[in-house]
Amino acid sequence: MKIAIIGSGRIGGVLGKLWTEAGHQVRFSSRHPDSLDRLVAESGPNASRGSIEHALAFGEVFLISIPYGSLPAFGDRYGSQLSGKIVMETGNPYPERDGEVAKQVLDSGLGTGHWSALWLPGARLVRAFNSVWDRTLAREAHRTPPRVGVPLAADDSGAAEIAAGLVRDAGFDPVLVGPLSRAREFDVGTPVYNTNMSGPEVRRALRLPEAGMAS
Numbered sequence: 001m002k003i004a005i006i007g008s009g010r011i012g013g014v015l016g017k018l019w020t021e022a023g024h025q026v027r028f029s030s031r032h033p034d035s036l037d038r039l040v041a042e043s044g045p046n047a048s049r050g051s052i053e054h055a056l057a058f059g060e061v062f063l064i065s066i067p068y069g070s071l072p073a074f075g076d077r078y079g080s081q082l083s084g085k086i087v088m089e090t091g092n093p094y095p096e097r098d099g100e101v102a103k104q105v106l107d108s109g110l111g112t113g114h115w116s117a118l119w120l121p122g123a124r125l126v127r128a129f130n131s132v133w134d135r136t137l138a139r140e141a142h143r144t145p146p147r148v149g150v151p152l153a154a155d156d157s158g159a160a161e162i163a164a165g166l167v168r169d170a171g172f173d174p175v176l177v178g179p180l181s182r183a184r185e186f187d188v189g190t191p192v193y194n195t196n197m198s199g200p201e202v203r204r205a206l207r208l209p210e211a212g213m214a215s
């Protein structure tokens with residue numbers, strides 16, 4: 001699969017490497033693509049790099065992993081090009097980094113699924129990977145089961161299934177939580193956030209069946 005990474009920092013960098021190792025074609029992107037040469041070299045022949053525009057033209061599936069405070073402006077500028085595309089989005093609202101955007105999200109109580117969908121209208125959006133620390137992703141990929149659980153929320157079940165496959169390919173256990181409105185159950189500050197829980201532990205904590213998406 002052709003995966004375009006927008007925001008090739010800690011999360012985007014680790015996941016992109018894991019996906020190249022799994023045989024996917026990964027294009028890392030940046031506002032300064034020259035800065036990605038080392039990451040591309042470390043990621044092997046399935047990796048390439050380019051501008052955000054190059055990534056938008058390349059991807060069948062997208063990972064957006066940028067500071068949450070920058071997502072509204074990103075959506076204004078590029079959102080129309082992501083309409084109809086599968087987009088996994090990882091951002092978390094931290095007021096000290098993301099300012100008013102984070103305060104708005106946290107004060108609303110609606111959760112990130114609501115807000116990310118508002119800023120990326122038309123995308124087949126999946127909230128993914130936001131609750132797992134980048135070092136956990138780097139250290140625990142493909143560990144002996146039970147693997148680390150990665151909660152996912154999406155309104156589009158086809159997009160959720162493809163994202164779940166990419167979670168497996170990266171070496172983790174996808175936990176399909178439900179529609180985007182349930183993304184708040186694994187947002188920052190929830191009991192499953194940054195805990196290193198296994199998939200079965202996440203399912204128990206979120207009162208989900210052992211496998212499959214809750215209704």
Ligand SMILES: NC(=O)c1ccc[n+]([C@@H]2O[C@H](COP(=O)([O-])OP(=O)(O)OC[C@H]3O[C@@H](n4cnc5c(N)ncnc54)[C@H](OP(=O)(O)O)[C@@H]3O)[C@@H](O)[C@H]2O)c1
Nearest residue numbers: 007009010011030031065066067068070091092130133134
């Ligand atoms: N680190 C974690 O453990 C972790 C875990 C789960 C979720 N998250 C969330 O995932 C997101 C990314 O986290 P991270 O730790 O990977 O951050 P990071 O290391 O700072 O990487 C973020 C990347 O976003 C790009 N970026 C910054 N501002 C941008 C803008 N206005 N428009 C487009 N691209 C922009 C930067 O790339 P260029 O400057 O090269 O363009 C940067 O490489 C954050 O929302 C974070 O809260 C982080």
